Structures are given as structure tokens and as C-alpha cells.
Amino acid sequence: MTEHLRLPPVALITYSTRPRGGVAHTLALGEAMHALGQDVLIIGLGDPGKGFFRPVAAPTHVVTAPVTTGGLEEKVAANIDALEAALADLAPAYPILHTQDCIAARAAARVRDAGIPSRVVRTVHHVDDFDSEILMDCQRQAILEPDQILVVTKIWQDILREDYGVLADVVPNGVDPARYSRHSPEVVARLRARVGATDRPLLLSVGGIEPRKGSDTLVAALSRLVGERTPPPVLAVLGGHSFQDHRAYREKVLASLDALGLTLGKDVVELGTVPEDEMAAWYAAADVLAFPSVKEGFGLAALEAMAAGLPVVTSDIPVFREWLVPGRDALLTPVGDAGALADALSAVLDDEALRARLRTAGLSLADRYTWTASARRHLELYAGSPEALTAH
Known part of the structure; x- marks a missing residue:
């Protein structure tokens, strides 16, 4: 070669x-x-x-x-x-x-x-x-x-x-599909318990709380889900290290939780940077990747999630339409539309056939990249x- x-x-x-x-x-x-x-x-x-x-x-x-x-x-x-x-x-x-x-x-x-x-x-x-x-x-x-x-x-x-x-x-x-297919059921159960999702649906966010990740839209969507669903879902936020200083934005998003009826540590759990050998298990532990980005170069976390068999809900921006087929590989929602994001997340949580279709398509797509x-x-x-x- x-x-x-x-x-x-x-x-x-x-x-x-x-x-x-x-x-x-x-x-x-x-x-x-x-x-x-x-x-x-x-x-x-x-x-x-x-x-x-x-x-x-x-x-x-x-x-x-x-x-x-x-x-x-x-x-x-x-x-x-x-x-x-x-x-x-x-x-x-x-x-x-x-x-x-x-x-x-x-x-x-x-x-x-x-x-x-x-x-x-x-x-x-x-x-x-x-x-x-x-x-x-x-x-x-x-x-x-x-x-x-x-x-x-x-x-x-x-x-x-x-x-x-x-x-x-x-x-x-x-992506390395083999890497994201390896995880222990015991570790998966432990991770869900860590964020209080043993008996609650688990939404996963990767990239921390920052403007580019649409975190404000995500917590607004979560507020609606928590108010409408029993049991209510919990959002686990992974990552967050950035060269730029997003502290003001993060503090603003966290300050909005109370008015949204959300509790930090209960409904929204910040995990920061987790050990890399846990990532496959986090994708396996979650029920859906919530990835409402405003801007991406590619959106590597979405591809990693698909390699792990995790359904993805992301933003309808040109970069995702370039390599994702909406409705087949992932659900795409308008940028900044918390209602549409909540509806898409609910659809994945409620529809077993939809989850299966997204999982199958995602695995197939990951094998091509x-x-x-x-x-x-x-x-x-x-x-x-x-x-x-x-x-x-």
C-alpha cells in the first residue's frame, strides 16, 4: 500500500x-x-x-x-x-x-x-x-x-x-466499529446507576455544555420530556474540555434549569471527561444520543454512537445531510427547535421498531467509514x- x-x-x-x-x-x-x-x-x-x-x-x-x-x-x-x-x-x-x-x-x-x-x-x-x-x-x-x-x-x-x-x-x-462494540453488561448497568437511570430512560450528550453543541435547546427539550413522560428521562453530559472558555454560556444554561423544572444532578448530570475505555459502555448504556449541534465539521460523536448501535437524534444542518439520510440513519430536527427535538427523542424512546431501524442503519453506515x-x-x-x- x-x-x-x-x-x-x-x-x-x-x-x-x-x-x-x-x-x-x-x-x-x-x-x-x-x-x-x-x-x-x-x-x-x-x-x-x-x-x-x-x-x-x-x-x-x-x-x-x-x-x-x-x-x-x-x-x-x-x-x-x-x-x-x-x-x-x-x-x-x-x-x-x-x-x-x-x-x-x-x-x-x-x-x-x-x-x-x-x-x-x-x-x-x-x-x-x-x-x-x-x-x-x-x-x-x-x-x-x-x-x-x-x-x-x-x-x-x-x-x-x-x-x-x-x-x-x-x-x-x-470510526473503529470493533472498538465500540465491546462493552460489559455489568459496566453498562453501573454507568446507568451512576446517573440515576436504572429505571429512567437515558439521553446521552457528548461534547459538554457549549454554544456549538446546542446545549440550551437540549435542556429546553429535556424540560418538556420530564414534564410529559413517566418515568422522566435523565440527561448525561460527557466531555466539556475546550480551548475556548465557555464558562459564561455553561453557567447561563445551568442557571436556566430551575425555571425549566430541572434539577442538576438528578435530571441533568454533568460527568466531564470520562475514561476513554468507558466510552463504548456509555454509548451502550444510553437509549439515544441527543446531539443538537449548531455547527460541526463532521460530528464524530454521531458516527461513534452509530458504531455502538445507539440511535441518534441530531440537527438538520448541511454537514449531517451530507453523510446521513434523515429518517433512515438518524432523526434530524431544525436547529434551535426544542419542541421538534423533544418529539424526535420521544419517538425514539417510544417506538421499538424505529429504534431497531436506526440501529441497523447506523451500524451499516459506520462500517463504511x-x-x-x-x-x-x-x-x-x-x-x-x-x-x-x-x-x-
Whole structure:
């Protein structure tokens, strides 16, 4: 597979070691490339003593994340500087620098522009809406400076072409179906008991409480379900680590619970970051994934849920219509429509035949999106550039 391409070593670089979508993408892609025989190094910013949030079946290198006391602008600048310094030493051995975010892309471009003959590849998962002009400019440069741009869905290919004049190649996300099919009934029962769902339906939310995940719409929908259903469902919220500070939004959502007739710890249970080896069991423990995102690059949690056989209710946004068939693979509801979201969640909870159809379709779809296929496509695209074919 890779022998005839004669690809030099590839460094896959991400801004964190925590369990966020882009980081999970980087680890899984690096592992799949490594399994195919490609020489890779996965680089992240974090605590070298702790490493990445899960064991990684590929070589890794963790760069010490700088400690800052200022705002997001200072944090971004410091992280770019830290990655640049590390890449200046590492890049000569890794001629292909595949970056997964703005911070890594800016750092890699600086190293290349300083004279190290590296090809900078960037995967744009999505484009953030920053309040800061400095950060918006940083994000723009991180799209314009790389030598090669990849995206995970066609909608983002269109956006980058229209808004930035950049031509990108599409390589979808992947999933390891075997990983999400392994779980213990005893662990599943214990997880449901942990959130008080032994005798209540369990809704699962992945990604924490933040604007992009539509958390305000989700708790409004939950309020209606709790008021109408016996027994009422419980919402378990996993994750929440983000480079951006969403504390004000989170506090606003949590402050709304009382007026919505919801109790934190009873109806809404925040779990934060859970051990990675628990994720398959959480998907198995839940009755439905509630994923009303406002914006996604791909929506990896939805694909993971399907690989675990968990029905999905998500938002009717272009990125999901690109790889999901509404009503067959998942139920899609209008963004911000809490009533429609509540109706869709109720339909999944009440209709056993619907659950079975969604489960079967989801499993079939997950089998078509593998990390091995994604890794092969990445290697083909690297090799499509003359610089990538340098004999090694």
C-alpha cells in the first residue's frame, strides 16, 4: 500500500492532548497510518508526564503546554510559540507536517518559512466565530498559509472555496466499529446507576455544555420530556474540555434549569471527561444520543454512537445531510427547535421498531467509514504532491 508511494515520515500535530474531536481524529488517523506501515509521529500540546487522554498505538511526542494568565489571545500566541520551538527541532525528520488546527498550522508554517523544507498540510474541521479580530486573522492565516488543505465534509470544502478562495480535498472522518462494540453488561448497568437511570430512560450528550453543541435547546427539550413522560428521562453530559472558555454560556444554561423544572444532578448530570475505555459502555448504556449541534465539521460523536448501535437524534444542518439520510440513519430536527427535538427523542424512546431501524442503519453506515480507509486516502493525497514523493 505505502511501499510504492515512498512517503517520508509524517508528523500529525494537534493543539491538545485532551479528548476533543480534533484530537481524537488525530490519534485515530495516526494509529491507522502506523498500522499500514507509514512512519508517523503524533505531536500534541499538554503535560508530557501524562501523555494523551488515552493509550496510543503509534509513536507520540507531547510538547509542554505553556502556562498563561491572560485571555484567549495570549493563550493562542503562547501555544503557537511553544509548538514552533518544538517543531523547529522535529521537522527536519518529518518532511510532511499535517496540522489539525489553527495553532498547529501557524506554528508549522513559521518553521517552513524559516527554511526547513517541510510541506504543511492542514485539516480544517470547522471555522470558529471569535469575538477577537486578532484571533479571526490568526484563523484566516492558518487556512491560507498551509501548502495543502483537507476538510472532512463537502460543505466545508464549499465554504473554504467561497470565503477564502482555497481549494480543499475532502477526507471524511472514520470510526473503529470493533472498538465500540465491546462493552460489559455489568459496566453498562453501573454507568446507568451512576446517573440515576436504572429505571429512567437515558439521553446521552457528548461534547459538554457549549454554544456549538446546542446545549440550551437540549435542556429546553429535556424540560418538556420530564414534564410529559413517566418515568422522566435523565440527561448525561460527557466531555466539556475546550480551548475556548465557555464558562459564561455553561453557567447561563445551568442557571436556566430551575425555571425549566430541572434539577442538576438528578435530571441533568454533568460527568466531564470520562475514561476513554468507558466510552463504548456509555454509548451502550444510553437509549439515544441527543446531539443538537449548531455547527460541526463532521460530528464524530454521531458516527461513534452509530458504531455502538445507539440511535441518534441530531440537527438538520448541511454537514449531517451530507453523510446521513434523515429518517433512515438518524432523526434530524431544525436547529434551535426544542419542541421538534423533544418529539424526535420521544419517538425514539417510544417506538421499538424505529429504534431497531436506526440501529441497523447506523451500524451499516459506520462500517463504511473506517479509519483505515481514511488513512489510505490521506496517504494518496500526500503523495499527490511532488514534494511528498521524495525518496526516503
